[in-house]
């Protein structure tokens with residue numbers, strides 16, 4: 318694999334056979350690596366696994382990093398949630414230029430391929446397990462053992478007297494993967510060299526998947542993709558002019574690009590039908606896993622899910638006007654040039670407020686002003702309102718209010734993220 322290492326080389330070290338062999342192989346070849354173990358907090362044995370992994374790394378004189386994560390079951394179940402949390406953790410621990418090596422081997426690839434096939438996956442799913450992929454921010458993920466079979470890893474491990482963690486659940490044949498591994502693959506292997514053939518099919522499918530990705534990127538661009546205060550948007554009429562297949566392809570890749578999980582084809586189709594059929598003025602909101610599709614002013618938005626505005630956020634927090642403030646409803650408030658230090662209060666809209674923007678003759682209801690300024694409806698309860706002695710003096714990111722020397726235009730900046 319021609320991917321030069323610029324930063325650190327990590328091994329995703331679970332303590333299982335595959336990553337144990339991988340780490341051992343690299344360390345004994347004197348490749349400078351670091352071991353990264355993710356603690357999912359799911360199994361009662363997890364703490365013992367940490368001890369085992371740390372001791373093994375120490376024996377190899379490999380630096381060991383432990384990262385604890387919280388698994389969200391809403392991300393497609395426990396297993397999928399753990400996977401997502403793990404990949405997020407990889408991203409957090411790695412720096413730009415770093416690479417992480419995972420222990421997936423040829424048998425894993427064959428199992429994954431068949432499992433996905435039996436679940437009805439498309440090209441993207443079937444081509445899923447790549448030898449190399451970028452995880453953004455100049456970091457990448459590698460699977461150097463994909464062409465090696467599990468039996469060879471076991472031979473290596475036994476020859477070198479390595480011990481590894483065998484998950485108790487690996488023998489439970491009611492689990493699809495175990496059933497395939499223990500019953501079906503040995504049978505198929507009597508007739509065919511399954512691992513090699515599936516590996517070839519995956520390589521072919523990856524080319525098709527790459528074409529679909531390129532098409533999606535071209536379509537995203539021609540639909541006027543643009544970064545928004547929160548998420549991204551594209552032109553709805555240009556999007557709607559594409560065929561259903563291309564719209565699904567675009568939406569799938571758009572979600573992937575934002576770091577989400579590709580939804581099932583039927584789910585995508587349903588979401589697009591909802592976008593098509595909703596009345597133009599209706600507030601549309603379709604949940605796709607951790608992403609949300611919305612519509613506003615002729616544009617289609619893709620954002621992450623909003624957390625609810627905490628009740629205490631409404632009471633207001635104090636702010637000195639000159640430093641950055643993290644907001645309970647998400648994002649930060651950033652000081653603006655010319656603002657003097659004072660005892661400001663920051664809170665959110667409750668309804669009924671009026672404001673007098675510096676560039677207007679008269680005051681107006683805040684509701685109307687937010688509409689006029691084109692703030693997306695889903696952000697209107699989250700826009701920070703800045704008060705001085707009980708009087709509204711600025712709406713962050715939008716305008717300062719008239720006749721208040723302490724708060725000239727521009728207003729404090731507002732960067733929103735959830």
Ligand SMILES: Nc1ncnc2c1ncn2[C@@H]1O[C@H](COP(=O)(O)OP(=O)(O)OP(=O)(O)O)[C@@H](O)[C@H]1O
Pocket residue numbers: 328329330331333335336353354355356357400403418419420421425
């Ligand atoms: N807890 C963990 N900490 C660090 N790395 C891990 C952990 N679990 C798995 N990995 C890495 O992922 C590889 C594959 O592990 P495993 O087969 O258990 O995961 P999977 O869920 O089947 O695969 P996927 O990574 O696609 O989610 C391991 O060889 C290891 O490199």
